Amino acid sequence: MKRRTIKDIAKESGFSLSTVSLVLNNHPRISQATRDRVMAVVKKYNFYPNSAARGLASKSSKTLSVVVPNLTRVFSDIYLGEIISGIYERATSQGYKILLDIATSQFIKTQEYSKLLASRRADGMLFIASDIHADYLSVFEDSPYKFLLVNHVFPGKKLNYVSVDYAASARLAAEHLLGLGHRKIGLIAGTNTFTGLQFRDEFLRVCKTWPAGAAKVAWVDGGEEWSQRGGYAAAAKLVAQMPDLTAIMAANDRMALGAMRWMADNRRAVPEQVSVMGVDDIQLAAFVNPGLSTIRHDLYQVGIESCNRILQLIKGEITECSDLLPTSLVVRGSTGRA
Amino acid sequence: MKRRTIKDIAKESGFSLSTVSLVLNNHPRISQATRDRVMAVVKKYNFYPNSAARGLASKSSKTLSVVVPNLTRVFSDIYLGEIISGIYERATSQGYKILLDIATSQFIKTQEYSKLLASRRADGMLFIASDIHADYLSVFEDSPYKFLLVNHVFPGKKLNYVSVDYAASARLAAEHLLGLGHRKIGLIAGTNTFTGLQFRDEFLRVCKTWPAGAAKVAWVDGGEEWSQRGGYAAAAKLVAQMPDLTAIMAANDRMALGAMRWMADNRRAVPEQVSVMGVDDIQLAAFVNPGLSTIRHDLYQVGIESCNRILQLIKGEITECSDLLPTSLVVRGSTGRA
DNA sequence: ATCATTCGGTAAACCGCTCGACATGGCAAG
DNA sequence: CTTGCCATGTCGAGCGGTTTACCGAATGAT
Numbered sequence: 001m002k003r004r005t006i007k008d009i010a011k012e013s014g015f016s017l018s019t020v021s022l023v024l025n026n027h028p029r030i031s032q033a034t035r036d037r038v039m040a041v042v043k044k045y046n047f048y049p050n051s052a053a054r055g056l057a058s059k060s061s062k063t064l065s066v067v068v069p070n071l072t073r074v075f076s077d078i079y080l081g082e083i084i085s086g087i088y089e090r091a092t093s094q095g096y097k098i099l100l101d102i103a104t105s106q107f108i109k110t111q112e113y114s115k116l117l118a119s120r121r122a123d124g125m126l127f128i129a130s131d132i133h134a135d136y137l138s139v140f141e142d143s144p145y146k147f148l149l150v151n152h153v154f155p156g157k158k159l160n161y162v163s164v165d166y167a168a169s170a171r172l173a174a175e176h177l178l179g180l181g182h183r184k185i186g187l188i189a190g191t192n193t194f195t196g197l198q199f200r201d202e203f204l205r206v207c208k209t210w211p212a213g214a215a216k217v218a219w220v221d222g223g224e225e226w227s228q229r230g231g232y233a234a235a236a237k238l239v240a241q242m243p244d245l246t247a248i249m250a251a252n253d254r255m256a257l258g259a260m261r262w263m264a265d266n267r268r269a270v271p272e273q274v275s276v277m278g279v280d281d282i283q284l285a286a287f288v289n290p291g292l293s294t295i296r297h298d299l300y301q302v303g304i305e306s307c308n309r310i311l312q313l314i315k316g317e318i319t320e321c322s323d324l325l326p327t328s329l330v331v332r333g334s335t336g337r338a
Numbered sequence: 339m340k341r342r343t344i345k346d347i348a349k350e351s352g353f354s355l356s357t358v359s360l361v362l363n364n365h366p367r368i369s370q371a372t373r374d375r376v377m378a379v380v381k382k383y384n385f386y387p388n389s390a391a392r393g394l395a396s397k398s399s400k401t402l403s404v405v406v407p408n409l410t411r412v413f414s415d416i417y418l419g420e421i422i423s424g425i426y427e428r429a430t431s432q433g434y435k436i437l438l439d440i441a442t443s444q445f446i447k448t449q450e451y452s453k454l455l456a457s458r459r460a461d462g463m464l465f466i467a468s469d470i471h472a473d474y475l476s477v478f479e480d481s482p483y484k485f486l487l488v489n490h491v492f493p494g495k496k497l498n499y500v501s502v503d504y505a506a507s508a509r510l511a512a513e514h515l516l517g518l519g520h521r522k523i524g525l526i527a528g529t530n531t532f533t534g535l536q537f538r539d540e541f542l543r544v545c546k547t548w549p550a551g552a553a554k555v556a557w558v559d560g561g562e563e564w565s566q567r568g569g570y571a572a573a574a575k576l577v578a579q580m581p582d583l584t585a586i587m588a589a590n591d592r593m594a595l596g597a598m599r600w601m602a603d604n605r606r607a608v609p610e611q612v613s614v615m616g617v618d619d620i621q622l623a624a625f626v627n628p629g630l631s632t633i634r635h636d637l638y639q640v641g642i643e644s645c646n647r648i649l650q651l652i653k654g655e656i657t658e659c660s661d662l663l664p665t666s667l668v669v670r671g672s673t674g675r676a
Numbered sequence: 677a678t679c680a681t682t683c684g685g686t687a688a689a690c691c692g693c694t695c696g697a698c699a700t701g702g703c704a705a706g
Numbered sequence: 707c708t709t710g711c712c713a714t715g716t717c718g719a720g721c722g723g724t725t726t727a728c729c730g731a732a733t734g735a736t
Binding site: 343344345355356358359360362363365387388390391392393394395396397 | 691692693694695
Binding site for chain 1: 384385386387388389390391392393394399401404426430435436437438439440442444452453456457458459
């Protein structure tokens with residue numbers, strides 16, 4: 001079976017090559033009658049234009065590169081899942097395909113991130129994998145390449161981003177706990193991303209300057225992967241460090257759940273003895289007992305919005321982007337009065 | 339900043355266009371001296387050849403399409419995660435990129451699966467999303483397109499596949515339980531895939547024909563998504579249906595964990611009163627208490643092998659493929675004598 | 677009836693790279 | 707000193723589309 005080309009369709013339908021092309025691209029120049037006759041042949045042969053040829057001539061691959069972090073269990077991360085689903089949904093509806101990549105050391109070392117864009121394999125890149133060491137991203141400052149950080153920021157670098165507002169989340173969380181009267185708080189932070197640092201710093205700041213009386217905060221790092229396991233270990237450390245703490249704040253729900261688990265394993269009642277609070281509002285947060293109080297981050301929306309923005313950057317409708325999406329407080333059973 | 343082409347590199351390095359091309363493709367025809375001089379210019383401009391042009395001329399996109407099922411939480415499925423990781427690892431090492439797609443109704447209706455291959459956007463397709471209703475896959479029987487089912491089979495259709503051997507798993511599981519003396523068994527099956535049906539049928543067959551005495555098996559469907567929640571509900575149904583059952587076999591670990599949870603919630607000791615067994619050996623299986631006995635499925639390996647095979651199909655090294663990977667019994671605390 | 681528009685379609689110049697056929701120069705063998 | 711061969715480069719014909727400028731016919735205004 002020979003591969004058909006637009007030329008074959010032209011011959012068979014009796015029109016010129018250009019006409020077929022215009023039909024396939026829904027150009028208004030062509031009459032309905034012609035359109036129908038051409039499409040009949042297209043359908044008959046189940047013809048689809050060669051995308052490489054198309055990409056070459058039109059200088060667009062209609063493809064988006066999505067780079068995810070190199071976690072041990074990347075694809076089983078609910079957090080990432082939400083974002084990717086949002087991106088996929090939007091991209092597909094706009095006729096774009098998704099090229100998936102993992103930010104392995106190999107990926108970084110070979111500068112695949114540049115290569116993908118320079119070779120025009122992708123029209124733009126959505127990068128969900130940034131951390132504070134991702135200095136190589138400087139390539140994308142003032143470059144002609146369409147690049148966007150997803151749910152990350154990079155202070156000091158001119159990089160586009162769409163992220164939830166981690167500082168705002170920190171404020172909401174701090175205000176909630178402080179409002180409940182907590183003055184001895186343990187914080188499980190994530191320190192390998194700038195958003196994580198922003199959260200920590202803002203949380204500390206608010207606690208320190210609370211009008212009704214500053215709170216004492218002890219903080220520890222929850223580990224590179226922000227995992228439940230890391231949260232569990234961190235909770236132990238915090239309690240050792242500040243035995244009379246009345247609340248634990250974790251920078252994401254998974255670590256908060258790990259902390260709750262530690263409390264259960266060590267016979268501390270939540271929230272009676274210790275309030276526990278997370279960030280993200282993953283599904284599980286509502287299903288544990290007691291329900292986890294948290295700051296809702298609509299990651300699916302982050303995906304949608306990121307995709308919208310990168311498409312606008314590609315089309316040239318905007319030239320830069322720094323969106324911070326709002327977050328909201330979700331109070332469940334895991335937090336109570338100090 | 340103008341986009342550079344191979345022609346610019348040729349001019350600047352003083353060699354012909356073809357020479358540059360040959361250098362970039364590591365053709366042995368070129369001497370080391372020339373190679374070095376050309377590469378110097380390539381590095382200088384950070385040049386990467388246009389992949390559309392390359393694809394057009396070479397008739398290969400160096401891209402693999404990976405289609406995943408349209409589950410509500412696709413990307414947070416550990417099961418899929420393992421497979422995708424395996425595929426990614428292999429594909430990348432061979433210079434192939436991954437184009438990700440979700441088998442939404444839209445994807446099916448618009449025949450994207452054909453379009454991707456017909457338009458040469460991808461050189462081959464790895465399909466992880468098959469179910470018993472995927473009749474449209476017939477397009478790929480005897481077609482020139484490179485297509486492979488991953489951890490799925492389709493009896494009656496000539497489709498390539500790489501899957502673990504579900505029938506063998508069923509045998510191992512049945513033999514384990516029967517060997518422990520169980521004669522009243524509840525089975526939580528997955529009936530929306532052929533591999534699921536194979537597992538169920540083989541399990542039933544072995545139980546019915548066990549030399550030391552047939553076992554009675556009651557089975558129910560665990561739901562479309564093979565989820566923990568589905569397993570929980572299924573366990574309830576089974577116990578209602580066969581109150582004296584001494585073992586529950588689930589077609590995957592998630593459903594088994596759901597069943598264990600039901601047992602805990604309803605005060606039945608595992609394994610003293612009811613043995614529970616799963617399939618897959620997901621990480622969590624080792625961490626619950628008691629540990630879940632299961633049949634180990636190396637899904638990462640399935641990913642690796644699938645990718646190997648599709649690449650062989652693409653290169654024409656093989657023309658068809660029907661691999662069944664071995665599985666093994668993993669005994670932990672959740673199963674005991676009847 | 678004449679001329680300017682509009683409408684619908686076409687010719688042809690690319691887009692940037694691959695690869696088989698062909699050219700060239702140097703050297704060993706006859 | 708030819709002839710024959712390697713070893714290395716180069717030519718140029720595609721690959722399969724997109725898109726702009728151009729063109730003839732039909733329509734409408736004067």
